[in-house]
Amino acid sequence: MSYIVPIGPYHPALEEPIHVKLYTEGEIIKNADVFIGYNHRGIEKLATKRNHIQVTTLVERVCGICSHSHALTYCLALEKIAGMEVPKRGQYTRVIVSELERLHSHFLWLGLAAHIIGFDSAFMYTFAAREDVMDMLEILTGNRVNYGINIVGGARRDFTKEQLEELLKMTDKIQEPFNNVKKILSSDKTTAMRTKGVGVLTKEEAWIYGATGPHGRASGMTYDTRRIDPYICYEDFDFKAIVLEDGDVFARVVLRILEIEESIKIITQAVKNMPDGPINLGVKLPRIPAGEVCIRTEAPRGELTYYVVTDGTMNPHRVSIHVPTFRNAATVPVMLKDNSVADAGLIVASIDPCFSCLDR
């Protein structure tokens, strides 16, 4: 018996609006369509009517999870057009916030994955660890969501020695809940049964759809922007770009767990090797000349690209934003095929989607 099962765009189980149509035969999904665009906010258009300082604040609000990545990428674009070089301490400051953002994003996703699987004790461990990371972000930047740490030419505020010591203590403190999560999610039989072989995306399919970030790397794609095209000062840090081959939901879980360990390594190195000196080139915005540039960074969910066109005025002429979900959401129909309807929610969630980001 064939059915069409519509999910969304407004549904109690969905945190953000998306519409998915599942074409099923009995319990098995034979095809699927994904419809986006329900949360289009016109941010790109609005950006052309604001000056560069306002746009830095505006793009930080594209996403509530990877807010820092957006402001950072926009600032990097302007700095490249203007030929500015950010002082080393400012670069380290940006790296620390980037990796804290990755930590809290990965913990968030692992918690949600555990919740969807039905493993709420693991959800609580991950959110306990995430809370410590969020508190740390508040201590360092003054904010838990939109950190406002980026300005064109560097970082907005410096970290004190005491704050950096607190940061190292935090990385020690989250070890216990993290180890519990790692043990539960990577070796528990129930988790494995629920995730292994589910929602498989092969390496070839990942290439065809341009899957990025942890989602692509769980399918064997080797692209980690921090490694292949180092920005800020990622070349200063010793860390591994994790790549797995299986391409199922289990691989996506394990990959994010391993990436958390690498992020903690980067934070520790950044604190220990934090250079002295200024954190920015001054708080006055320099005149940005006419130019255009494509900039990419490794946001927690994958490759974030900004194409910025300037015309020498105070406003950008064009700010084109593409978030990792723009790439990864297109892979959802491929992953859903031949899986059961009961796994659809987990498979959609496994890309770590942000549909509000996607719609801008």
Place this chain on the structure above:
Amino acid sequence: MENSSIIKISREELVPLAEKMSSEKRRLIIMNGYIDKDGNNVVVYNFDLDGQIITYECIGYSTLPTVTHIFKGAAQWCEEEISEMMPIEFEGLDKSGRLFLPEEFDGTGQILVMPIDDLKKINENKGRDYSNQ
């Protein structure tokens, strides 16, 4: 972060370029579109060349050949988005439905390009009451 370069190409050069990039396993990072100060359509193709972004621009065309038969899913949503937001068509692109714009939206351009008063008029014609807003 390597310095990126921008190369201008004609529409005739586009498909051979995409085929070359694909055969060399160069990734299509992203496509972007905008209208320049002179009113020309600009469509931008950004490829990954061993960690360096290399950018190709097609300027001033109202139609371009699709590259979805070469880069498939990696180009599909990009071309759909650009053709919704700008007055440009991709020849050969399978546009079976809308991407960002509402299905009943008639015309092209970003949604917010339409003044709010015009939007109200359209909706009033459909029987929606805005008198108390």
